[in-house]
Amino acid sequence: MSDIDDIPQPDQIDGAPHPRETLQLIGQSPAESAFLDAFNGDRLHHAWLITGPKGVGKATLAWRLAKFLIATPKDDAGMFATPAPETLDISEDHPVTSRIAALSEPGLFLLRRGWDEKTKKLKSVITVDEVRKLKGFFSMSNPDGGKRVVIVDAADEMNVSAANALLKVLEEPPADCILLLVSHQPSRLLPTIRSRCRELRCQQLNADDMAAALNAAGADADQHAVALSELSGGSVGEALRLLNLDGLTLYKELMSVIDTFPRLDRARAIALGEKAAARNVDGRLDLMLRLFDVALSRLSRAGLGMVENQAASGELLTLARLSPNEDAARRWATLSASSSARARHGQAVNLDPSSLILDMVLTMNEVAGKTAA
Template sequence: MSDDTPTPDQAPGAPHPRETQRLFGQDSAEQAFMSAYTSERLHHGWLITGPRGVGKATLAWRIARFLLATPPIEDDGLFGAPPPPDSLEIDPDHPVAHRIQAGAEPGLASITRSLNDQGRLRNEIVVDDIRKLGKFFGLSSTDGGRRVVIVDSADEMNVSAANALLKMLEEPPARTTLLLISHQPSRLLPTIRSRCRTLRLSPLGPEDMQAALMQTGAQMPEKTDHLAALAAGSVGDAVRLINLGGLEIYAELIAILGTLPRMDRQRALALAEAAAQRGAAERFELLLTLIDVALSRLALTGATGSAPMPEAAPNEAETLTRLSATPHQARKWAEVAAVITARARHGQSVNLDPAALVLDTVFKIQETAGQSR
């Protein structure tokens, strides 16, 4: 991969987690780890879970920096131990921080999806990615220092890789901490989950979201309430929405829904053609995600009797309330959401033309709007 291509553990348009100094909105998770550390009950395996984009990788790299830069109690010398640390903060000028920033810290190994023999990024973490840790443990054990492994994300391990990692969790090398990042821990082997302590991260509130976005350098939109509604507390999703024009795509989608049941087919066709443009794979994937969001918000509106707030697009509340005013309509939208998601994923798997797939989806929505009247 070229230098400007995001790595598998980096959100497009955002700094790499190792470059992110501050973590916002996750004080409880940080304090849970610090409590284990200061009480000398530091577990060898940690499962860091939560929605995408809420800071799981940032927390893992903060923990790695802290563990590698903080001397053990027995190494404190003859003049008494200093007070135990009360946060994960490490001076950016610390040698460990510099080495991690440069990707040159010998006590740290980062496991992500690797390139195959053709130089293409694999879809999963394979057993060879895990087995290379054997060499890492052998080289780093010579200085007797602490070692940290970050797996991002553990959900992407295939069966062989998961079993290889399980053996390390069952018989962990001395002075080693394994940090497993997981967006969907239910996909992991139960035996892996049982051998790790869990740190659960939560979606960010508005103020923490604003601060975290400013740290990424993302260009903030004028309508931050729309962004907050669509991102649902995920900084990663917010950056993706900003960089791919997600707010504009969702606004157009809501505008098209506003023409139902007599849908504006010209606008629907334009939306479909935009998704089919060369090099628009990420925007196409985002569009499918936003269609799912719109249908979910439609179902929620009918189920609760009011549209979700804040609005995620202009006139969204009016449109959602008109199309989904009763629990019966809510059920219809929930059912069609499941059908559309399955059809869309199948269409992707057989390389169906994106424009045709989007039009098929929009016409299915139009059909449902007619049945729900």
């Protein structure tokens, strides 16, 4: 495989355009403004750590910053100095935009998981060999005289050797080079890497921004924007997964089972498990387990009065009945803390998926019984 279109890209969400092809970033104005202020104020740090929940637009921001940095010429402060840019926008017909879309921009280096020709799969981590390729990139100057940019997506995926190699680059950064590190879980990075970067925090999207972002990605989800925002935690990537796997229907069916607590409708619970275990739908079980996590989180938050919008018809009434106070909230929070590990263990030992789902339902029903008592 040599054509980039033929190789699975680890930094692309199924059903959405690649972040480098996305011209508009929605809901992250504070992060964009912070970077622009640093740029215009001549306080541009050599390394930026772009953080936030997975799927909220971190990679899109990184590519927007890369295009901006490469396409925006240096200000010589002379008589004909260009005015300070007010946005990060670079026009669609700009040469840098087209070169970046084709991954042919000489001023950009993309550091991500590589392709294993032997296994014909993406590698599970970013290896030190990928980081060592930076040496050749740094040895060349940008033909246009502008800044060079390195995007690391995602920095969390570097193994120890790769992280130590990148740390050396951060400690002695080349001139006129900016490093952009995308991180879903910055706590997993070496403290020394974090300390050498300035953080740009991307926030969760509200319902309006979620609808706009999904429409921009080609998904018509206006009528479900509130539910998608609630279930996805404000992550566009997670919202797209919910749409692709009919997650809204799955959550509605899960809530219909939960609504029977503490007098569980066992037949309905078995049917839910069988649907989640369907072999012809990739990712359905993982999504179902994720929705259990969401339901438990919402149950625990409901007892504290922290759930305002419902993600399925009648959900608020169910949450209020099963989690009416702080004591109930603590019970659900305790179960939430252990449930995910219990489910992952069940997957690890190849427990039958339908049995795994039924076990989780029975455990929740038991807690509901104690709450009712």
